[in-house]
Amino acid sequence: MHQKLHHWYQLNKRDLPWRNTNNPYIIWLSEIILQQTRVEQGSPYFINFVKNYETITQFANADINDILKLWQGLGYYSRARNMHNTAQIIRDNYNGEFPNNYNELIKLKGIGPYTAAAIASFAFNEPKSVVDGNVYRVIARFAGIYTDINSTEGKKEFALAAQELLDSENPATHNQAMMELGAMVCKPQNPDCINCPIQENCFAFSKKEQANLPVKIKKLKTKERYFNYFVFEFGNKTYLKQRGPKDIWQGLFEFPMLEMSLLKNPSEVLDELVKNEFISKTEKVKIQFLENYKHILTHQKLFASFWKITCKTKPNLSNECIEIEIDEIKKYAVPRLLEKLISNDKLQHQLF
Ligand code: SF4
Known part of the structure; x- marks a missing residue:
C-alpha cells in the first residue's frame, strides 16, 4: 500500500505554495489558514502572510492589528490572536525556533493535536500520523470503520488506525499523500475508485460501501422557542387546547397561546390579544403577569410566560379550544411546563 500511495502522490500532487518545504513556520501558517478555508481561497492569504512576515520572529514582532487586517475575511479571528501569542512565546522562550517534536509542540497555545502532528511530521519527519477531514x-x-467520526470514541479509533497505517520510514510523504488522496480521489461524493x-486493499471498494x-x-442544534400562554378567566371558566401532531407534546392540553418573542408587559399582551382577535378592541380585560419558566427538552429550549386574562365576555377562541371549570384543570394531561404553574403554591389564589 505504501509504495503505491507514494508513487501516486509523486505523480499527481498539486503544486501548492506550502509544499516542498520543511520550514515549520511555513507549515504552521499554512495549516492554520487551511483549517478554515479551501485551498483556492486560503492560498492568497498564505502568500500574503509569508510576503509580509518571512520568519516567525517577524510575525511575533508585528502589530496584532496588522495581522488582523491581513487575516480579514478568513473568520475565526481568535486563531490569528492565538498565532500571534504562540509566535511571541516561540520568539521569547525558544529562541525563535519551533520545538522539533510533537510532545513539545502540543504544549504551545493554539497548537492542537492535528497541527502538532502536521509540523512534527512535515518539518521533522517524526512518525506521527496527521488526521484531517480528508484522512478520516x-x-x-479503506479500513471499514463505522464508528462516528465526530464521537470521542471515533477520534481515538481513527487516530490508532492512522498510526497503524503510517509509513514510519516516510511519515511526511505518507501523511501528505493521504491528505491529497482524500482531497483529489477519495472525495465525499463519487470517489474515483478506479x-x-x-x-x-480497500474495504469500501470491495464491499461497495x-x-x-x-x-x-x-x-x-438546540432550538429556542418562546411561548406566551393566556390563562383566560371568564366567570369560573377557563380554556384549554389539545396539541396536534408533528410537534412536541402531541395530545396534551395547554392554555391558548402565541408562539412569538416573549411579551414583556400587559400593554404588549393587550395589543396581541386584540391583533389575534382573542378579544375585541373595546373589551375591558384585566391582565396579570403570573410567571416565567424555562424548560429544556432534548433539542429544544422553551421559554414561557404565563398571563392571566380576566374577561367580562367570553373570549373569541378557536373551536379547538374547550371550556372547562377552572378547578377541573388538574384532570387534564398537561405538559410538565404547565404543571409547574398549576402546582405553584404561590399562584394558587391567583389561579383558582
Ligand atoms: S473508497 Fe475508493 S477512492 Fe476511497 S480509498 Fe477506497 S478505493 Fe480509494
Missing part, C-alpha cells in the same frame, strides 16, 4: 474519510473507507492507488462511510452523526 480515506481511513473509514484510479485510486490503494483500491486493491463508499456511500455509507464515513459515518458522521450530525449533532442536532
Whole structure:
C-alpha cells in the first residue's frame, strides 16, 4: 500500500505554495489558514502572510492589528490572536525556533493535536500520523470503520488506525499523500475508485460501501422557542387546547397561546390579544403577569410566560379550544411546563 500511495502522490500532487518545504513556520501558517478555508481561497492569504512576515520572529514582532487586517475575511479571528501569542512565546522562550517534536509542540497555545502532528511530521519527519477531514474519510473507507467520526470514541479509533497505517520510514510523504488522496480521489461524493492507488486493499471498494462511510452523526442544534400562554378567566371558566401532531407534546392540553418573542408587559399582551382577535378592541380585560419558566427538552429550549386574562365576555377562541371549570384543570394531561404553574403554591389564589 505504501509504495503505491507514494508513487501516486509523486505523480499527481498539486503544486501548492506550502509544499516542498520543511520550514515549520511555513507549515504552521499554512495549516492554520487551511483549517478554515479551501485551498483556492486560503492560498492568497498564505502568500500574503509569508510576503509580509518571512520568519516567525517577524510575525511575533508585528502589530496584532496588522495581522488582523491581513487575516480579514478568513473568520475565526481568535486563531490569528492565538498565532500571534504562540509566535511571541516561540520568539521569547525558544529562541525563535519551533520545538522539533510533537510532545513539545502540543504544549504551545493554539497548537492542537492535528497541527502538532502536521509540523512534527512535515518539518521533522517524526512518525506521527496527521488526521484531517480528508484522512478520516480515506481511513473509514479503506479500513471499514463505522464508528462516528465526530464521537470521542471515533477520534481515538481513527487516530490508532492512522498510526497503524503510517509509513514510519516516510511519515511526511505518507501523511501528505493521504491528505491529497482524500482531497483529489477519495472525495465525499463519487470517489474515483478506479484510479485510486490503494483500491486493491480497500474495504469500501470491495464491499461497495463508499456511500455509507464515513459515518458522521450530525449533532442536532438546540432550538429556542418562546411561548406566551393566556390563562383566560371568564366567570369560573377557563380554556384549554389539545396539541396536534408533528410537534412536541402531541395530545396534551395547554392554555391558548402565541408562539412569538416573549411579551414583556400587559400593554404588549393587550395589543396581541386584540391583533389575534382573542378579544375585541373595546373589551375591558384585566391582565396579570403570573410567571416565567424555562424548560429544556432534548433539542429544544422553551421559554414561557404565563398571563392571566380576566374577561367580562367570553373570549373569541378557536373551536379547538374547550371550556372547562377552572378547578377541573388538574384532570387534564398537561405538559410538565404547565404543571409547574398549576402546582405553584404561590399562584394558587391567583389561579383558582
Ligand atoms: S478505493 Fe475508493 S473508497 Fe477506497 S480509498 Fe480509494 S477512492 Fe476511497
